[in-house]
Amino acid sequence: MADPILSVDGVSKAFGGLMAVSEVSFSVQRGEIMGLIGPNGAGKTTLFNVVSGYYAPTRGKVVFDGKDVSGKPPYALAARGIGRTFQVVKPFPGLSVLENVVIAAFLKHPRRADAEAHAWKVLEVTGLTDRAHEAASSLTLAGRKRLEISKALALEPIFLLLDEVVAGLNPTEVDRTIELILALRARGITILIVEHIMRVIMRISDRLVVLNFGEKIAEGSPADVAANPAVIEAYLGEAHA
Amino acid sequence: MRDRRLLGSLAAFALLLALPAVVRDTFFLRVSTEAIMWIGLALTFDVLAGYTGYLNFGHSAFFGLGCYTTAILMVRAGWPFPAAAAAGGAAAAVAAVVAGLPTLRLRGAYFAIATWALARGIQQLALMMTITGGPDGMRLPPFLDPKFFYYVMLGVVGATFFLLWFLLERAPFGLKLKAIREDEQGAKALGLNPTLLKIQAFVLSAVPTAVIGGIFAYWVTFIDPASTLGDLVSDQALVMVVFGGMGTLIGPVVGAVLIFAFKTVFWAYLAEYEVLYVIILGAAIAASVVFLPNGVLGELLYRRGPRKPAASEPAAPVPATSGKAEV
Numbered sequence: 001m002a003d004p005i006l007s008v009d010g011v012s013k014a015f016g017g018l019m020a021v022s023e024v025s026f027s028v029q030r031g032e033i034m035g036l037i038g039p040n041g042a043g044k045t046t047l048f049n050v051v052s053g054y055y056a057p058t059r060g061k062v063v064f065d066g067k068d069v070s071g072k073p074p075y076a077l078a079a080r081g082i083g084r085t086f087q088v089v090k091p092f093p094g095l096s097v098l099e100n101v102v103i104a105a106f107l108k109h110p111r112r113a114d115a116e117a118h119a120w121k122v123l124e125v126t127g128l129t130d131r132a133h134e135a136a137s138s139l140t141l142a143g144r145k146r147l148e149i150s151k152a153l154a155l156e157p158i159f160l161l162l163d164e165v166v167a168g169l170n171p172t173e174v175d176r177t178i179e180l181i182l183a184l185r186a187r188g189i190t191i192l193i194v195e196h197i198m199r200v201i202m203r204i205s206d207r208l209v210v211l212n213f214g215e216k217i218a219e220g221s222p223a224d225v226a227a228n229p230a231v232i233e234a235y236l237g238e239a240h241a
Numbered sequence: 242m243r244d245r246r247l248l249g250s251l252a253a254f255a256l257l258l259a260l261p262a263v264v265r266d267t268f269f270l271r272v273s274t275e276a277i278m279w280i281g282l283a284l285t286f287d288v289l290a291g292y293t294g295y296l297n298f299g300h301s302a303f304f305g306l307g308c309y310t311t312a313i314l315m316v317r318a319g320w321p322f323p324a325a326a327a328a329g330g331a332a333a334a335v336a337a338v339v340a341g342l343p344t345l346r347l348r349g350a351y352f353a354i355a356t357w358a359l360a361r362g363i364q365q366l367a368l369m370m371t372i373t374g375g376p377d378g379m380r381l382p383p384f385l386d387p388k389f390f391y392y393v394m395l396g397v398v399g400a401t402f403f404l405l406w407f408l409l410e411r412a413p414f415g416l417k418l419k420a421i422r423e424d425e426q427g428a429k430a431l432g433l434n435p436t437l438l439k440i441q442a443f444v445l446s447a448v449p450t451a452v453i454g455g456i457f458a459y460w461v462t463f464i465d466p467a468s469t470l471g472d473l474v475s476d477q478a479l480v481m482v483v484f485g486g487m488g489t490l491i492g493p494v495v496g497a498v499l500i501f502a503f504k505t506v507f508w509a510y511l512a513e514y515e516v517l518y519v520i521i522l523g524a525a526i527a528a529s530v531v532f533l534p535n536g537v538l539g540e541l542l543y544r545r546g547p548r549k550p551a552a553s554e555p556a557a558p559v560p561a562t563s564g565k566a567e568v
């Protein structure tokens with residue numbers, strides 16, 4: 001456990017009097033898939049927004065790739081190698097699928113021709129080549145989630161934050177997305193993923209962090225976490241613990 | 242395809258260059274100069290409105306700033322015209338940064354109101370100061386050479402068009418601005434710094450506007466706060482851009498030519514029905530917004546389904562940075 005790519009160190013995030021995330025600490029090792037789970041309102045997305053720079057932590061710090069990046073804006077973190085998707089997808093609806101991805105590719109390829117060439121490669125990986133010239137607004141939900149991943153990938157990140165990229169997809173699409181995520185890990189990208197569908201997260205994660213009411217209640221392998229009484233209680237209520 | 246369109250634009254520019262050699266009618270030359278001026282003002286308005294998604298109702302302030310900087314430097318400091326007009330552009334660049342930093346944090350109607358209020362404030366300032374001549378305005382040294390002004394206006398507007406074409410249609414800058422327009426929070430995650438990009442767009446919109454204002458001031462030889470700092474420039478530019486087609490470069494050109502031609506013809510033959518002009522114009526705009534949401538150009542050239550307006554902010558897990566800013 002010598003070389004974490006991300007260390008979340010005692011991070012709290014308060015909105016007024018509400019502690020959305022409270023004193024959470026964990027590390028993600030290079031090359032692993034770390035799952036972040038918890039019931040609705042547990043603070044998963046808030047934590048994502050802290051790690052990706054959309055919120056500055058109220059307390060604690062975020063260390064990425066050896067540097068303290070707490071409070072750095074999202075575009076600075078993107079430049080350092082963090083790519084993220086949004087739970088509520090954020091396509092640029094009036095632009096084409098290709099243009100959506102080209103914009104992200106500008107980060108590493110400032111010339112337009114190079115960015116376009118790179119965007120085509122990304123679309124091939126994510127399977128959106130056929131839709132490249134259609135408006136992003138014409139995509140189905142599954143397509144939009146793929147586009148979301150495509151844009152994050154076009155940044156050529158070393159670390160990818162995936163926020164519910166599977167939820168809402170049909171079983172075939174779920175399997176395709178899982179394959180894609182595993183393929184990305186095989187390319188050496190470290191992944192932190194939030195997901196509600198247990199079957200998915202248990203299958204692809206190397207380790208899990210469990211949040212409940214903003215606090216970390218468990219951390220470990222999927223099997224350990226599934227057997228943890230605190231986790232079972234959080235999900236199913238006291239009677240089952 | 243894109244390059245063919247550029248060739249068309251270059252051909253049109255060459256034709257316009259040759260125009261004074263063919264047409265000797267001074268009235269026509271004057272009308273053409275003003276039409277070209279409006280093309281420039283509509284184009285620069287579209288940089289913010291169409292490409293970046295910000296309706297700048299303070300566009301007239303940059304035009305007026307150019308008028309007054311040029312007039313003051315020429316009349317009170319004896320500067321030659323080119324230096325004075327360039328100084329107007331530089332003043333607008335500074336003003337765009339200063340005004341943009343607070344106002345570009347706002348979105349939608351709030352930005353429109355803030356820029357409108359700022360423009361009204363500047364107009365009041367021009368009315369109160371002595372260096373501007375107050376409500377009486379300023380007279381510039383007359384230089385009565387219609388061809389000179391035609392060429393200068395064409396040169397500046399042409400240079401602006403091709404600069405914008407390169408930056409917005411060829412270089413990455415245009416797509417980055419569109420990303421801001423479509424979803425600012427999403428754009429941040431892709432490494433784009435919205436504040437920096439919006440300020441750059443603001444400067445890009447303001448500088449040519451002020452230089453055009455400087456030419457206008459020297460050309461008409463008389464400026465006052467009502468004619469140069471009033472709402473007319475912003476309103477008319479908005480109408481031209483919406484009518485022609487937002488978010489394109491040809492759209493504002495088409496819109497400016499059509500609206501300006503209509504206005505000129507109307508005022509030439511039906512001047513006593515001036516009120517009617519405003520009514521017809523208003524009706525045309527309302528109709529174009531309803532029936533031609535992509536503008537005349539969008540309807541004629543692209544013929545695709547109506548583009549959805551920039552999506553309203555979803556209830557996304559993004560921070561409400563500063564109150565109104567997210568509306």
